[in-house]
Amino acid sequence: MNDDCVTFEEHYNFNDDSGTLTSQSTLRFLDLDGIEKLAAKNGLVLSETFGNWKREPLMRDSPEIIVRLKKAV
Numbered sequence: 001m002n003d004d005c006v007t008f009e010e011h012y013n014f015n016d017d018s019g020t021l022t023s024q025s026t027l028r029f030l031d032l033d034g035i036e037k038l039a040a041k042n043g044l045v046l047s048e049t050f051g052n053w054k055r056e057p058l059m060r061d062s063p064e065i066i067v068r069l070k071k072a073v
Contacts, residue, residue, distance in 0.1 A: 005028050008024070009024045040072070045070060047068045047070045048068040051064060051065070
């Protein structure tokens with residue numbers, strides 16, 4: 001992990017002996033303040049936030065930050 005980014009590799013092996021495919025990805029994780037700033041920079045505002053995929057309220061110890069955005073007026 002580097003700052004707010006996580007880099008990882010996935011390795012796919014194929015049954016036909018064609019070798020291994022390796023895919024590297026980097027994901028960026030922002031806190032709610034960072035999401036709001038990025039949204040505003042792109043003409044969006046938060047309309048709803050949730051703390052998980054069950055749409056429960058966002059709390060300090062929520063496992064996720066789920067946001068719904070809309071165009072800024």
